[in-house]
Amino acid sequence: MNYQVAKDKIIVTNIEDFNIEHILECGQVFTYTKNAENDYNVYSKNKFAHVYFYDNKYVIETSDPNYFVDFFDLETDYSLIKRKLTSYENMQDAINFGSGIRILKQDMLEILIGFILSSNNNIERIKKTMQKIRTYGENMGGYYAFPTLDRLCNITEQQFKDMGAGYRAKYLVDVCKQLKSVNIQETFFYDDNQLKNWLLSLCGVGPKVADCILLFGYHRCTSFPVDTWIEKVYWDIFKQKKSRLKMSQDLINYFGDLSGYAQQYLFFYKRNQK
DNA sequence: TTCCAGGCTATGT
DNA sequence: ACATAGCATGGA
Numbered sequence: 001m002n003y004q005v006a007k008d009k010i011i012v013t014n015i016e017d018f019n020i021e022h023i024l025e026c027g028q029v030f031t032y033t034k035n036a037e038n039d040y041n042v043y044s045k046n047k048f049a050h051v052y053f054y055d056n057k058y059v060i061e062t063s064d065p066n067y068f069v070d071f072f073d074l075e076t077d078y079s080l081i082k083r084k085l086t087s088y089e090n091m092q093d094a095i096n097f098g099s100g101i102r103i104l105k106q107d108m109l110e111i112l113i114g115f116i117l118s119s120n121n122n123i124e125r126i127k128k129t130m131q132k133i134r135t136y137g138e139n140m141g142g143y144y145a146f147p148t149l150d151r152l153c154n155i156t157e158q159q160f161k162d163m164g165a166g167y168r169a170k171y172l173v174d175v176c177k178q179l180k181s182v183n184i185q186e187t188f189f190y191d192d193n194q195l196k197n198w199l200l201s202l203c204g205v206g207p208k209v210a211d212c213i214l215l216f217g218y219h220r221c222t223s224f225p226v227d228t229w230i231e232k233v234y235w236d237i238f239k240q241k242k243s244r245l246k247m248s249q250d251l252i253n254y255f256g257d258l259s260g261y262a263q264q265y266l267f268f269y270k271r272n273q274k
Numbered sequence: 275t276t277c278c279a280g281g282c283t284a285t286g287t
Numbered sequence: 288a289c290a291t292a293g294c295a296t297g298g299a
Contacts, residue, residue: 027280119281125297126280166295171282206282227280243289244281267280 003074005065010074012058017078019100020051020058026101026268027123028216030114030130031146044071045107046138046145073102081261088255090237091262094269101264103219108184110146111217116171116204118212125164132163149184152176171204178202192220207245221260224251229270230263 001018004011012018020040024032031043038053049062049071062068069075082099085091113133117126136155137145147155153176160169179202187195195218199210211225226234226244234247242250255262 115280116282118279120279120294121281121296122279122298124279161295164296166297167293168282168295204282208281212280225280229280271280 001074001078003069005069008061008063008065010060010062010065010068010072012060012074013056015056015058015100017082017100018058018072018102019098020053022098022100022268023072023102023104026098026264027271028264029104029106030117030123030127031110031134032127033131041143042068042071043134043143043146044110046140047071048140048143071105073105076102078102078261081258085255085258085262085265088262091265094265097272098265098268101261101268103221103260103264104216105219106216107146108187108213108217109149109152109179111213112175112179112202112205113152113172115209115212115216116175117165117168119168119204119206119209121166121168129164133160149176149179153180168204174203175205188218192222195220207248211248215260215263222252222257224248224255224259224263226251227267229267233266233270 001015002013020038024040024042033041035041040051042049042051047062047064047067049060049068051058051060060068060072082095085095114126114130117129133155134144134146136151137147155173157169157173160172165172187198190198192214196210196214199205199213200207205213208225208227211223214220214223215225224230226248230251231244231247234251235241237254238250251263252259
């Protein structure tokens with residue numbers, strides 16, 4: 001894969017490991033809309049990008065190309081990651097199926113809110129709620145920025161409910177209060193254990209959601225979120241049942257530094273099997 | 275109508 | 288430490 005940065009766009013060529021559908025539909029992100037096949041709008045913080053396939057290339061149109069070079073993790077060699085993962089059993093099919101997956105570098109606050117909403121919920125509704133929450137953010141002309149923490153703190157439980165958060169509305173109000181008393185920048189220097197323990201202390205954040213925030217909000221790739229789909233994958237690999245915590249530990253021991261990447265290929269593949 | 279959706283909290287053993 | 292009910296909501 002290669003890319004070129006211009007003033008108002010990025011051009012991605014040799015796209016064997018960049019596929020916008022794989023990237024957005026593999027469950028790591030809720031802040032996008034689909035215009036057509038291979039044509040999406042992507043929102044992150046106060047930024048926006050229009051991504052589409054054209055002439056065997058991807059075009060990422062945006063007013064801030066450098067931001068999206070980082071967001072799409074374009075400096076990481078996913079061909080190398082896939083080559084390493086190929087040596088594992090049961091991985092070849094998943095890698096072929098989701099060959100264009102990349103793990104996005106998303107905003108921690110958006111990930112936190114999104115995955116608190118994810119519990120016992122479905123992806124379409126999470127996306128709708130996230131889009132509605134965005135209307136409380138700054139109007140950027142044509143779209144809204146995701147609300148800052150100060151703005152989020154002014155949203156009431158009833159307003160979150162009206163946006164479809166359900167019983168998670170209370171968690172959102174409480175977690176915003178909790179975050180206000182923390183220097184969030186410092187949390188980026190925590191080691192994996194410190195960070196997970198802190199995340200588990202937040203309202204609405206249990207083991208699975210904490211692992212998702214570690215992986216998608218902090219890019220800690222030695223994290224392996226276990227959900228209903230990964231439970232099935234675990235059975236395929238190890239032929240036994242365990243608690244989700246132990247499954248996650250086994251999978252991290254198995255995949256090591258590649259855990260987060262393996263999780264995404266396997267999740268996307270399993271979730272889309274008939 | 276009933277079941278399910280990338281689980282969490284609270285409350286038991 | 289482990290097991291289970293209840294949780295809002297909308298779509299199939």
